[in-house]
Amino acid sequence: MRIASIRQGVVPISSAIANAYIDFSKMTASVVAVTVEDGAGRRVTGYGFNSNGRYAQPGLLAERFIPRLEACDETVLAAADGTLNVHGAWAAMMRNEKPGGHGDRSVAVGVLDMALWDAAAKLEGKPLWRLLADRYRGGEADEAAWVYAAGGYYYPGKDVEALVEEMKRYLGLGYTTVKMKIGGAPGTAIRDALKEDLARIEAVLKLLGGDGSRLAVDVNGRFGLHAALAYGAALAPFNLRWYEEPLDPLDFATHATLAEHYAPPLATGENLFSMLDARNLIRHGGLRPDRDILQFDPALSYGLVEYLRTLEMLQAHGWSPRRCVPHGGHQFALNIAVGLGLGGNESYPEVFAPFGGFATDTPVVEGRIRMPDLPGIGFEAKNDLWAVLKDL
Structure with missing residues (x-):
């Protein structure tokens, strides 16, 4: 070798x-x-x-x-x-x-x-998902992975109507759950920014038939405690799928305070890059293993070798792998989700090409995706990504 x-x-x-x-x-x-x-x-x-x-x-x-x-x-x-x-x-x-x-x-x-x-x-x-299932899960692999469409980014000139049209496209692709950005109105007082974001959220919820469990919102760590609490109080009645990274990802004590006041699910972890950082979040962040979502990204956090250690740590602290929904929207994490029994995976249908998204001929059906039976991770079956990788 x-x-x-x-x-x-x-x-x-x-x-x-x-x-x-x-x-x-x-x-x-x-x-x-x-x-x-x-x-x-x-x-x-x-x-x-x-x-x-x-x-x-x-x-x-x-x-x-x-x-x-x-x-x-x-x-x-x-x-x-x-x-x-x-x-x-x-x-x-x-x-x-x-x-x-x-x-x-x-x-x-x-x-x-x-x-x-x-x-x-x-x-x-073997496909990577099969290798992982055989080595670490007694041969058991999920039949399909739950995936959600991440988007709703700010863009020059993008209004509420354009946001709703974007979400319509994701639903047309087979996704049942979508995610949008909030907290991005620059130089705006919290009260005014919240008013703007509530209008955006309510428009998307109308498209989703009022079902808050089909919508997640993402702050990307911008808020302090005051803004996080103000938004949390306004968001709570919607019963959203989750309220993502409202605070600095390393401010564990403030996360714990927010969790005391915001009862619906929180999500965080994409900017924690080691098992030890993840363990500190679990020990000190106040997160709740019955509802909250952990988004550690194996591609950013030393890879799968370290991610396996993180999963072992989580189980020792009473967390199910099903609470893990990795950030990144890539095929590597999708293989891991299917092979190791995670809760699902992010997807980027319209952004971060060619790395976002999955194999070309694997459609999303009712919010789930089946893995192709291809050796390795399957990059060769994602046409736009393979066009980049093959040049190496």
Whole structure:
């Protein structure tokens, strides 16, 4: 077993859209291709990339993590049963890295981790979801994954009517649950911003027949406690699917205060990038395992090796994997959701192309999607993404 080659590139995913905290006018993503030979005549290439919201990491990849992975020999890369030892390769990439500091480093490692799992599944001739179910769930895989359409971004000139039309398109694609951004009115007093957002929310709810369980709202961490409480009091009667990341993701004590006052589901976690950060959220954030949603993104948080540790920690603290609905809207997390029995997965039908969305010929039916039976993660079956990855 050896690494034959590793190549990386940077791909723009820039857009005029914005959430309540950042715009995406300069957004980029790292892409990698890791070619592995198993010594028995099999040669496969695994692909990886980082999720939206974090920029490409060419420097960290080139200076630290790719050289460490290239230096791995048979004793590191081959498991006892002859399969690719992704856990061993991950440990080699993290050698000489101090604890803590889980920012951009976790993104770079996550890109390579994704490619290694893609390669590992291809070497075994299995879809990644099947490999994960066989290894970690006694062979049990979900028949399909629940997915929701994430959108509702701010855009120059976009009014309530355009927002509703966007949500109509998602429903037409087979989604039953949608998510929209709130809290993004710049330089506006809380009272005025809330009034504007309530009008937007009520318009989308009208489209959904008044069913708040089919709508989630996302603040992207912009609020302080006062604004979060004011919005929470106004949102509570709608019984929304969830109220997402209203506060800074690392302000656990304030999250706990909000949870004392807001009874419907909260969602957070997409900007926590390690098992230890996730554990601090569970210990100190006041979240409730019977209703709240955890959105840790394996592509941003050191990859699946670390995500497996996070799931183990959650179960030790009384949380079901079904409370996990990863951020990112990519095929990697979708495979993980099906193989490990998570609660579902995000989807980006109209933004963050070509990385958002799933295989080209796998339609969403009544809010659920079935996985194709293709070796690896299945990037080759997503036409617009494969057009980018194959150039590596």
